[in-house]
Amino acid sequence: MSAAKNIPSRRAEWLLTLPSLGWLAVFFVAPALIVFLLAFKTADATGGVSAGWTLDNLRALADPQYRPILWRTFWISGTTTLICLVIALPVSFAMARAAPRWRNFLLLLIIIPFWTNFLIRVFAWKTLLQSDGLVSQLLDATRLFDESPTLLYNSGAVLLIMVYTQLPFAILPLYAAAERFDFTLMDAARDLGASGFRAFRSVFIPGISRGLGAAALIVFVATIGMYVVPDIVGGTDSEMIGNKIAQRAQGDRNLPLASALAAALLFCVLLLLILCSSAFRRSEKLDNALKGELQA
Amino acid sequence: MPGFLSFENVTKSFGAVRAVDDVSLDIARGEVFSLLGPSGCGKTTLLRLAAGFEMPDSGRILLDGHDITHLPPETRPVNTVFQNYALFPHLSVADNIAFGLRVAGRNKKDIAREVDAMLDLVRLRSEAQRKPAQLSGGQKQRVAIARALVNKPQVLLLDEPLAALDLKLRQHMLAELRAIHEAAGITFIYVTHDQTEAMGLSDRIAVMNAGHIEQLGPPAEIYDRPRSHFVAGFIGDANFLQGTISAISSRSGCEIDVPDFGKVFSAEQMNLPVGTCVEAIIRPEAIQLLQPSPDVSTSTNTCDAVIDDIIPLGTLTRCIVRMNGISLTAELPRKMLPAGVAKGSRVLVRLDSASVLIMPRNDGTPAAGNHCLDDDKSVVIP
Numbered sequence: 001m002s003a004a005k006n007i008p009s010r011r012a013e014w015l016l017t018l019p020s021l022g023w024l025a026v027f028f029v030a031p032a033l034i035v036f037l038l039a040f041k042t043a044d045a046t047g048g049v050s051a052g053w054t055l056d057n058l059r060a061l062a063d064p065q066y067r068p069i070l071w072r073t074f075w076i077s078g079t080t081t082l083i084c085l086v087i088a089l090p091v092s093f094a095m096a097r098a099a100p101r102w103r104n105f106l107l108l109l110i111i112i113p114f115w116t117n118f119l120i121r122v123f124a125w126k127t128l129l130q131s132d133g134l135v136s137q138l139l140d141a142t143r144l145f146d147e148s149p150t151l152l153y154n155s156g157a158v159l160l161i162m163v164y165t166q167l168p169f170a171i172l173p174l175y176a177a178a179e180r181f182d183f184t185l186m187d188a189a190r191d192l193g194a195s196g197f198r199a200f201r202s203v204f205i206p207g208i209s210r211g212l213g214a215a216a217l218i219v220f221v222a223t224i225g226m227y228v229v230p231d232i233v234g235g236t237d238s239e240m241i242g243n244k245i246a247q248r249a250q251g252d253r254n255l256p257l258a259s260a261l262a263a264a265l266l267f268c269v270l271l272l273l274i275l276c277s278s279a280f281r282r283s284e285k286l287d288n289a290l291k292g293e294l295q296a
Numbered sequence: 297m298p299g300f301l302s303f304e305n306v307t308k309s310f311g312a313v314r315a316v317d318d319v320s321l322d323i324a325r326g327e328v329f330s331l332l333g334p335s336g337c338g339k340t341t342l343l344r345l346a347a348g349f350e351m352p353d354s355g356r357i358l359l360d361g362h363d364i365t366h367l368p369p370e371t372r373p374v375n376t377v378f379q380n381y382a383l384f385p386h387l388s389v390a391d392n393i394a395f396g397l398r399v400a401g402r403n404k405k406d407i408a409r410e411v412d413a414m415l416d417l418v419r420l421r422s423e424a425q426r427k428p429a430q431l432s433g434g435q436k437q438r439v440a441i442a443r444a445l446v447n448k449p450q451v452l453l454l455d456e457p458l459a460a461l462d463l464k465l466r467q468h469m470l471a472e473l474r475a476i477h478e479a480a481g482i483t484f485i486y487v488t489h490d491q492t493e494a495m496g497l498s499d500r501i502a503v504m505n506a507g508h509i510e511q512l513g514p515p516a517e518i519y520d521r522p523r524s525h526f527v528a529g530f531i532g533d534a535n536f537l538q539g540t541i542s543a544i545s546s547r548s549g550c551e552i553d554v555p556d557f558g559k560v561f562s563a564e565q566m567n568l569p570v571g572t573c574v575e576a577i578i579r580p581e582a583i584q585l586l587q588p589s590p591d592v593s594t595s596t597n598t599c600d601a602v603i604d605d606i607i608p609l610g611t612l613t614r615c616i617v618r619m620n621g622i623s624l625t626a627e628l629p630r631k632m633l634p635a636g637v638a639k640g641s642r643v644l645v646r647l648d649s650a651s652v653l654i655m656p657r658n659d660g661t662p663a664a665g666n667h668c669l670d671d672d673k674s675v676v677i678p
Contacts, residue, residue: 185385187347189384190368193370193371193447
């Protein structure tokens with residue numbers, strides 16, 4: 001009976017999923033495949049792609065010049081993710097604890113920056129941080145420094161603006177998790193002798209661990225391929241792999257090598273995603289298995 | 297009685313609502329004390345004030361002579377069993393129980409030993425490694441109790457701990473709570489809206505209404521001698537008859553005139569003058585139903601009536617009887633019903649004069665169609 005009932009509903013499921021599958025295929029799978037295939041081609045003199053296949057681009061990835069850049073890409077992304085989470089955790093906690101009429105207002109404040117174009121916001125930061133900019137003038141006024149420090153064109157600036165641009169993407173999933181969190185658990189922890197901070201650490205953070213995982217993944221994946229921020233506010237010592245891909249594609253007009261770099265990055269990110277989702281699924285499966293055992 | 301846990305003129309408002317209104321209360325060491333009342337009566341707020349989750353606007357809270365009014369919850373030697381248990385979902389049963397001991401920085405061996413002792417007390421040894429999501433309602437309840445008791449609190453606060461359980465389990469857990477109280481020997485404060493839970497567990501009950509305590513006393517006293525209309529109506533079922541005192545006997549009680557019923561005699565000694573508007577309170581089990589017979593029909597405490605409805609309740613049968621303009625609910629064992637009685641039968645209602653309670657009508661209860669009210673009107677409108 002249930003099987004007969006399932007057939008039309010399964011067909012309906014497929015039909016309903018088809019548009020999004022099509023969208024993914026055209027705009028995500030196909031470009032990724034093209035990039036992947038291009039990585040095995042050679043560039044011709046005019047910037048095009050010549051016929052024939054080669055593994056030279058993959059070998060070129062071993063070039064020692066990429067190693068420090070790859071390393072820097074990972075630590076800047078990792079640090080950005082960490083700082084975003086450290087800031088977003090108390091913010092999402094406070095938002096979820098705020099009176100309901102305040103919550104939407106606070107949420108609006110988080111979303112407002114999106115009304116301005118990303119590039120414009122990055123350029124706005126550049127204006128703020130430049131040598132005669134507002135921040136420099138304020139620092140000069142404090143007379144803490146003999147010589148006003150350089151605020152732009154270094155890894156610090158890249159990190160600051162990366163955190164600024166990614167913070168909402170950390171706050172939103174954490175807030176979604178915090179809003180569903182049962183805050184009587186915090187009362188219970190306090191009741192059992194935990195300080196406010198201990199309750200936050202031992203009960204709130206584990207309670208929103210899924211949201212934490214989602215936030216970390218979103219921020220990390222978004223920053224690891226970042227190109228605009230290091231390009232505008234970074235210097236030569238803060239280049240990321242995204243900048244190298246752009247240089248190969250636009251400067252050297254070597255699309256195959258750029259593709260090889262992009263494919264390598266994509267591969268790293270995919271690997272991370274697979275690891276995370278399988279960890280999620282394992283914990284879920286364990287929960288379900290134990291639940292099933294109880295019901296049996 | 298010197299209080300072990302005392303509330304002194306405690307008031308707490310939320311916005312314009314006075315959740316707890318100038319409450320003073322002394323709870324003795326080792327007793328099971330229930331705060332009983334309908335939702336919104338302030339009982340949970342009073343408990344949260346004791347736990348430290350709320351701070352009073354005025355008044356003091358003393359525990360064993362120490363002022364704990366403004367101590368944060370983590371430094372108070374009291375622990376709470378929450379209404380929906382509030383077990384930590386990411387921790388196993390054993391880790392939930394160990395939480396308080398770990399926070400207190402106890403050493404691993406002590407923690408293991410005390411957690412084991414608690415698991416035995418609440419009989420959850422084989423579930424020690426389960427997560428709360430894998431437990432039944434009764435098991436979660438026992439974990440919540442163990443998690444609180446393991447810290448050896450001076451007072452255990454229980455916030456409607458059985459509300460989420462079904463009837464059978466509730467009765468079982470009530471017996472278990474009694475046994476745990478016996479074993480732990482500490483003071484319990486038990487918040488509930490369920491009178492049978494409160495009556496079955498408590499040494500004393502405070503019936504709360506609208507932020508204040510209506511009546512405080514042992515369960516039997518609260519049931520037998522309710523001191524207000526609210527308490528009489530909230531604890532058990534009660535019939536209310538409006539009347540006026542028509543005669544007083546200093547030794548045997550008083551007689552009141554109830555329109556539509558006749559003379560009702562109460563054995564209660566009332567210090568009220570003849571003519572006072574009063575309310576007679578009669579428990580459903582204090583009403584007898586008899587075969588109608590002409591010789592008793594006019595005597596005191598009896599009245600001719602018609603059965604409106606008969607509802608079997610199991611051991612008892614509930615009868616709704618109507619006489620002229622009023623109706624009464626009687627509950628009596630099936631055997632005590634007059635033979636052949638059915639819907640529409642004529643019966644004779646007799647009230648047990650020892651069980652008729654009288655109280656002055658000063659709490660503004662509406663009494664439509666009562667001649668007392670009509671008298672009042674005739675005074676107001678000349």
